[in-house]
Amino acid sequence: MVVKYELAYDVQEKIYDMIDNLGLSYIDKSKVICFRSVGSNSKRVLARVHGLPRVWQKALGKPAYYIIEVIGERFDSLSELERERVLIHELLHIPKSFRGGFRPHKGWVSRKSVDELYRKYLQMKGERRS
Numbered sequence: 001m002v003v004k005y006e007l008a009y010d011v012q013e014k015i016y017d018m019i020d021n022l023g024l025s026y027i028d029k030s031k032v033i034c035f036r037s038v039g040s041n042s043k044r045v046l047a048r049v050h051g052l053p054r055v056w057q058k059a060l061g062k063p064a065y066y067i068i069e070v071i072g073e074r075f076d077s078l079s080e081l082e083r084e085r086v087l088i089h090e091l092l093h094i095p096k097s098f099r100g101g102f103r104p105h106k107g108w109v110s111r112k113s114v115d116e117l118y119r120k121y122l123q124m125k126g127e128r129r130s
Contacts, residue, residue, distance in 0.1 A: 008036040021124035051100040064100040
């Protein structure tokens with residue numbers, strides 16, 4: 001099966017909201033694009049982040065961009081709480097330098113860091129969820 005991609009405007013809106021409410025001002029919202037894919041062979045992946053590597057930036061004369069891809073078959077079946085946590089996880093992979101690279105799981109992207117940001121997000125939104 002061929003993987004199909006479509007712009008995910010719902011995810012894009014949620015990501016923008018999270019960037020604003022979590023104070024992630026180092027992330028240039030105009031350079032984050034969200035896609036929903038269908039037909040992926042990956043078994044456990046819910047979402048992933050892609051960056052435009054520096055060599056491609058140089059070759060194309062473009063600044064850094066990031067793509068957040070949600071795997072439709074798995075992401076869409078999650079609860080709202082789980083989808084928000086997955087998106088926070090992906091945002092944590094984007095480094096403060098915003099140059100096309102990634103933050104690793106070790107030391108940066110963990111259940112604890114996602115939990116902390118998720119609690120902050122709910123506080124900023126004035127919501128309570130478990």
